[in-house]
Amino acid sequence: MTHDYAASYERNFGFFKDYSREAVFLDHVFKTFGTDVERVIDIACGPGSHIVELARMGYRAAAADIDPAMLARTQGAAAEHGMTIDTHVADMRNFRLSGRFDAALNMFYSFQNVLFAPQQQIGFFQGVAALLRPGGLFVIELLPEENNLRLYPPGESFVTHRAVEEDGSTLTVTSTSRIVDETRKDIVFLYETVLPDGSFEHEELISPIRRVYLPQFEALCAAAGLVQVAAFGACDSDVPFTDDSAKLVAVLEKA
Ligand SMILES: C[S@@+](CC[C@H](N)C(=O)[O-])C[C@H]1O[C@@H](n2cnc3c(N)ncnc32)[C@H](O)[C@@H]1O
Structure with a gap:
């Protein structure tokens, strides 16, 4: 496999997702479970496939990733539509970003790809909560081990x-x-x-x-003051999370 992860990302992983449809889902989530969501940050944004779509819908978009090449691709994709996106180099393992957002995203199992130590997981959840205003939403996509x-x-x-x-x-x-x-x-x-x-x-x-089990996930939410307000089994508002779901797309609200 090529070592240029950013350049090969869309070819290697793009077919797992329909980013335009997922952005429509995220827009629906913001409108249904949030109030006045305008400022959105995508954490571990990759080449920006979700956040550029959201910017095109009118959201004030920001993006963070550890890989400057991913952020450059995000900016390039935004520029193709005549837009700019604020980008930040940030490491989820030692998560320190400043700003105030109405919603944050962490999609495509990035949480489980990156954070292996419990302290890092708690630090990340608390760091995301600190970025959100009260009532702000955190949408996270993960694979529950059960x-x-x-x-x-x-x-x-x-x-x-x-x-x-x-x-x-x-x-x-x-x-x-x-x-x-x-x-x-x-x-x-x-x-x-x-x-x-x-x-x-x-x-x-x-x-x-x-490997993240649901009770561990619930404990993380509690430690960060995040309350689950919805659970989907896909990036699709018509698919609720059940025991038979392949993934969990959780919508968390900052208390
Ligand atoms: C599975 S991709 C997800 C990308 C995008 N969210 C999507 O849905 O396509 C994981 C992303 O996490 C980034 N990443 C890896 N380690 C990271 C870290 N320690 N902190 C922040 N981002 C990291 C990678 O550069 C990559 O863009």
Whole structure:
């Protein structure tokens, strides 16, 4: 797998998400559960796929990521629409940002990709809460371990995507989870491409995931003074969170 994570991000992960639709969902969440949401920050924004869509809808957008290359891509995507987005280099493991926002986002399991130590998790939740005004919303997307273990048992291939690329190659991505220890598992992505000339490429990408159980998540919310006001099973307002949901998209409100 290429080492330029930012440049290859959309190709490697973009097909897991429909960012335009998810932005419509986020807009709905802000209007339904928030009041006068204007200032929104996306933490671990990646190439800015959510926050640029939200800026296009009229939100005052800011974005944070540890990787300046991701922030540059976010700014570039905003510039394509004649907009600018405030960007901040920030490390979720030692989260210190200033500002006052009506809503914050942490999407696509970034929380579980990055924060492995309980103290870092608490520090992050408290840091996000400190950025929000009272009544502000925090939307976080995560993989609850209870659901994940039941729906996708470790060691079994659980998702396969196939896509025809612009050059006519066929890309097949298969992901498998592997338990490492009590606190961590790895999701192993296998990228297999059949090129137009018939040759074959095979790459592997490992994404470490902190195993987070729902009671742990609830304790984190409580420690940061965040109250769950809604729980969805997808970035879709018609899909409530249930025992059979593959993910949790939680809407938290600062008390
Ligand atoms: C799975 S991507 C999610 C990107 C985006 N939110 C999305 O939905 O596509 C994880 C992002 O976290 C960023 N990241 C990794 N470690 C980080 C850290 N310690 N602090 C802040 N961001 C980090 C990466 O640069 C990457 O952009």
